[in-house]
Amino acid sequence: MSLPIKIRICNVDESANPRFIQKTFTFENHDGTHVLMVSVPEVVKILGLQYGMYVWPCAVVLAQYVWTTREKIQRKTVLELGAGVSLPGIVAAKCGAHVILSDSAEIPLCLENSRRCCELNDLPGVPVVGLTWGEISPELRSLPPVDIILGSDVFYEPEAKSFWSVLDYISGKKLRLDYRNFAE
Numbered sequence: 783m784s785l786p787i788k789i790r791i792c793n794v795d796e797s798a799n800p801r802f803i804q805k806t807f808t809f810e811n812h813d814g815t816h817v818l819m820v821s822v823p824e825v826v827k828i829l830g831l832q833y834g835m836y837v838w839p840c841a842v843v844l845a846q847y848v849w850t851t852r853e854k855i856q857r858k859t860v861l862e863l864g865a866g867v868s869l870p871g872i873v874a875a876k877c878g879a880h881v882i883l884s885d886s887a888e889i890p891l892c893l894e895n896s897r898r899c900c901e902l903n904d905l906p907g908v909p910v911v912g913l914t915w916g917e918i919s920p921e922l923r924s925l926p927p928v929d930i931i932l933g934s935d936v937f938y939e940p941e942a943k944s945f946w947s948v949l950d951y952i953s954g955k956k957l958r959l960d961y962r963n964f965a966e
């Protein structure tokens with residue numbers, strides 16, 4: 783049985799670097815046990831700001847889900863697609879999963895921010911790869927077998943249909959996944 787948890791943003795530090803806001807999320811059980819703190823850098827005040835550079839509300843919900851199911855994801859290989867700031871994937875990695883973070887290969891600043899997030903959370907071994915949906919790239923081909931795929935707010939764009947092509951590729955080659963009920 784999973785216990786209820788609380789999440790709060792307990793720190794917004796704009797002093798270190800005015801281009802970033804650092805938000806710290808606290809995941810904990812209501813009885814105060816098993817506390818996990820994850821800090822993420824949100825990029826602000828740059829030209830050409832991309833929407834993957836700040837945490838979307840669904841990422842918080844998905845991170846909460848990952849936290850509540852953390853015993854099941856331990857030692858699993860987890861791929862986050864369209865990770866942006868990568869809050870769910872970072873929580874999964876902190877909870878013992880082998881995580882691969884990914885976002886569009888065409889948005890290097892977003893990938894850079896995802897790597898920054900790994901550094902901030904002392905996760906130097908987490909790979910961040912450029913995976914553009916719809917492209918069967920060398921990076922996609924060289925993924926290890928994946929147990930769990932995470933994605934939050936990835937249907938923001940109408941052309942997000944290409945997202946399914948990644949799932950098709952991975953499920954066809956690496957795992958079996960029934961996502962039909964989510965397609966419409």
Ligand SMILES: C[S@@+](CC[C@H](N)C(=O)[O-])C[C@H]1O[C@@H](n2cnc3c(N)ncnc32)[C@H](O)[C@@H]1O
Nearest residue numbers: 834837838841864865866886914915934935938
């Ligand atoms: C609305 S943001 C959500 C970011 C993050 N998952 C969150 O919930 O905070 C959508 C994310 O999908 C990524 N994305 C959009 N189109 C993509 C594509 N064709 N290939 C890979 N990533 C893409 C964006 O770069 C962005 O990080």
